[in-house]
Amino acid sequence: MRASETIAMTTGSPDSTRTATELRGVPPRGERLIEMALAGAGLLTVFTTVGILMVLAVESFEFLKQVGITALIFDTQWTPLFADKHFGLWPLLAGTALTSLIAIAVALPLGLLSAIFMSELASERARKILKPALEMLAGVPTIVYGYFALVVVTPLLQRVIPDLGGFNALSAGLVMGIMIMPLIASLTEDALYSVPRSLREAAYALGASKVPTILRVVVPAAMGGISASVILAVSRAVGETMIVAIAAGQEPHLTLDPRVPIETMTAYIVQVSLGDTPAGTLEYRTIFVVGTALFLLTFGMNVLSYRLSRRFRGAT
Amino acid sequence: MRPAVFQSTPPPRPSPVKLGVDQVRAWFGSHQVLHGIDMQIPEQSVTAIIGPSGCGKSTLIRSLNRMHELTEGARLEGRITLDGVDVYGKDVDPVLLRRRVGMVFQKPNPFPSMSIRDNVLAGLRLTRSLDRSRAAEITETALRGAALWDEVKDRLDTPGVSLSGGQQQRLCIARSLAVAPEVLLMDEPCSALDPVATSRIEDLIHTLKTTYTIVIVTHNMQQAARVSDYTAFLLTGELVEFSETNRLFTSPRDTRTEDYITGKFG
Ligand SMILES: Nc1ncnc2c1ncn2[C@@H]1O[C@H](COP(=O)(O)OP(=O)(O)OP(=O)(O)O)[C@@H](O)[C@H]1O
Ligand SMILES: [Mg+2]
Numbered sequence: 001m002r003a004s005e006t007i008a009m010t011t012g013s014p015d016s017t018r019t020a021t022e023l024r025g026v027p028p029r030g031e032r033l034i035e036m037a038l039a040g041a042g043l044l045t046v047f048t049t050v051g052i053l054m055v056l057a058v059e060s061f062e063f064l065k066q067v068g069i070t071a072l073i074f075d076t077q078w079t080p081l082f083a084d085k086h087f088g089l090w091p092l093l094a095g096t097a098l099t100s101l102i103a104i105a106v107a108l109p110l111g112l113l114s115a116i117f118m119s120e121l122a123s124e125r126a127r128k129i130l131k132p133a134l135e136m137l138a139g140v141p142t143i144v145y146g147y148f149a150l151v152v153v154t155p156l157l158q159r160v161i162p163d164l165g166g167f168n169a170l171s172a173g174l175v176m177g178i179m180i181m182p183l184i185a186s187l188t189e190d191a192l193y194s195v196p197r198s199l200r201e202a203a204y205a206l207g208a209s210k211v212p213t214i215l216r217v218v219v220p221a222a223m224g225g226i227s228a229s230v231i232l233a234v235s236r237a238v239g240e241t242m243i244v245a246i247a248a249g250q251e252p253h254l255t256l257d258p259r260v261p262i263e264t265m266t267a268y269i270v271q272v273s274l275g276d277t278p279a280g281t282l283e284y285r286t287i288f289v290v291g292t293a294l295f296l297l298t299f300g301m302n303v304l305s306y307r308l309s310r311r312f313r314g315a316t
Numbered sequence: 317m318r319p320a321v322f323q324s325t326p327p328p329r330p331s332p333v334k335l336g337v338d339q340v341r342a343w344f345g346s347h348q349v350l351h352g353i354d355m356q357i358p359e360q361s362v363t364a365i366i367g368p369s370g371c372g373k374s375t376l377i378r379s380l381n382r383m384h385e386l387t388e389g390a391r392l393e394g395r396i397t398l399d400g401v402d403v404y405g406k407d408v409d410p411v412l413l414r415r416r417v418g419m420v421f422q423k424p425n426p427f428p429s430m431s432i433r434d435n436v437l438a439g440l441r442l443t444r445s446l447d448r449s450r451a452a453e454i455t456e457t458a459l460r461g462a463a464l465w466d467e468v469k470d471r472l473d474t475p476g477v478s479l480s481g482g483q484q485q486r487l488c489i490a491r492s493l494a495v496a497p498e499v500l501l502m503d504e505p506c507s508a509l510d511p512v513a514t515s516r517i518e519d520l521i522h523t524l525k526t527t528y529t530i531v532i533v534t535h536n537m538q539q540a541a542r543v544s545d546y547t548a549f550l551l552t553g554e555l556v557e558f559s560e561t562n563r564l565f566t567s568p569r570d571t572r573t574e575d576y577i578t579g580k581f582g
Contacts, residue, residue, distance in 0.1 A: 124388075198423060199427060202427070202491075203438070204386060206438060207413075208411070213442065220427075220430075
């Protein structure tokens with residue numbers, strides 16, 4: 001549609017018709033087209049999601065028909081690609097939990113501190129340098145982080161921890177922490193920044209100095225946004241693939257020892273997807289089972305994040 | 317001892333000056349907002365600051381407890397004294413000053429994450445000066461002082477923000493009282509409240525002035541007339557008139573004051 005037509009349609013018609021249509025206005029056609037396009041885009045994402053869920057459900061169902069759910073829950077080994085097959089999910093869950101915990105242990109304090117620094121303490125100039133720098137950190141492709149963990153962090157750590165494996169959960173988790181730190185920092189900074197000025201002033205007017213005001217007034221008031229950001233970051237860590245696939249090894253072990261190689265759920269999916277496992281086989285279906293577990297986990301966390309931010313918002 | 321009949325009533329002694337404002341000029345960036353204000357605010361009295369919107373009332377009251385300087389680019393010249401001591405002096409800590417000069421804001425702003433009790437004790441906790449064994453007593457005294465105790469004594473642990481607007485404002489007053497200030501600054505404390513809540517706060521101001529020196533900014537001239545002993549009329553950053561409230565409202569010295577209080581402008 002050409003611009004001139006749009007204008008002709010949307011600008012008012014001559015006076016003769018005006019009295020008749022004055023109240024019974026019909027939205028101009030251009031507007032309806034845009035609405036339809038938007039609805040179409042919305043539906044597309046809904047269909048994609050539903051499609052993914054259906055594939056996950058169908059393949060997982062096929063898998064469960066063959067293997068049964070007890071194997072998933074009660075076996076402690078995950079060896080679907082070996083001759084002696086075991087389908088216990090725990091080693092993969094432990095791998096994911098371990099790397100994510102290490103990542104959060106790094107990202108949470110660093111992210112909170114830098115958010116507090118940027119929002120409350122830094123001068124306008126320092127903030128103008130820091131925030132883009134942090135956001136750049138978030139823009140680094142994860143494969144770069146993966147190799148950084150493998151070829152820089154692991155050798156460095158091995159000087160301190162001699163029995164650290166060439167592949168290990170520790171350096172993958174640490175680097176993943178660096179990767180998700182900007183997410184926490186940026187969302188937390190937003191949350192702190194949106195705490196009304198009047199609350200800070202109330203604290204200052206009571207004779208509070210800066211640090212107590214930040215820690216006991218501003219941070220609690222921003223708690224909803226902060227906890228949502230943390231859960232989002234955990235969910236991101238759980239779903240992170242490249243770093244763990246490259247630097248953590250691909251050996252499912254049921255362990256919480258960060259020095260040894262492990263395998264996360266995501267890394268397992270990569271491993272099988274990149275291999276030559278034929279479609280329709282049991283091995284092939286395992287990636288959908290793992291995918292379903294991963295989905296349920298991150299979905300649960302997103303719901304929690306939503307609930308938390310709503311509960312805290314309700315309190316303010 | 318001389319018989320009582322011979323005692324003459326002493327002339328009303330002018331109460332000592334609590335806050336002195338001397339040639340105060342204030343800026344936001346390059347925009348000068350106050351152009352040399354002089355005021356002597358007597359102890360244990362209520363002083364109202366009136367004037368049209370934007371004339372600098374908030375700026376003036378906020379410079380009394382050094383809240384003005386918290387705004388980026390804000391600047392101030394001149395002298396402000398508390399009991400004769402320059403509050404902008406080099407060795408004065410604004411944090412300590414604000415414990416002696418409390419402030420209540422236009423919009424009630426209780427801390428959203430805290431219960432009623434914690435709101436009252438917030439000032440003491442934030443300044444690490446809370447004596448735990450006295451917490452209950454301080455809470456009750458402050459809430460009674462703010463005429464809120466009877467309404468909230470059974471629900472001290474509910475969130476402060478669950479109260480009505482007028483109750484929240486009294487909670488904010490209680491919060492200020494709990495740190496035992498000497499001066500209470502109030503910047504349009506009733507402008508967000510309905511008439512009933514407003515008259516409760518006005519009654520409260522009457523009671524509080526026996527203990528505290530109160531400075532109140534108000535848009536409402538009837539309110540100024542009702543609650544204050546002295547009134548300052550501010551116009552575009554200049555102090556047009558400062559005198560006893562009765563006098564200012566009945567026989568203003570300046571025609572601009574007269575125009576303003578008779579509603580000719582503003
Ligand atoms: N944070 C600020 N930054 C820049 N200028 C400001 C700021 N706050 C106030 N001003 C300006 O200072 C002048 C005085 O403002 P002030 O808030 O003291 O007025 P006021 O008398 O309290 O008005 P009102 O009755 O509307 O509250 C106004 O011109 C205003 O635009
Ligand atoms: Mg004001």
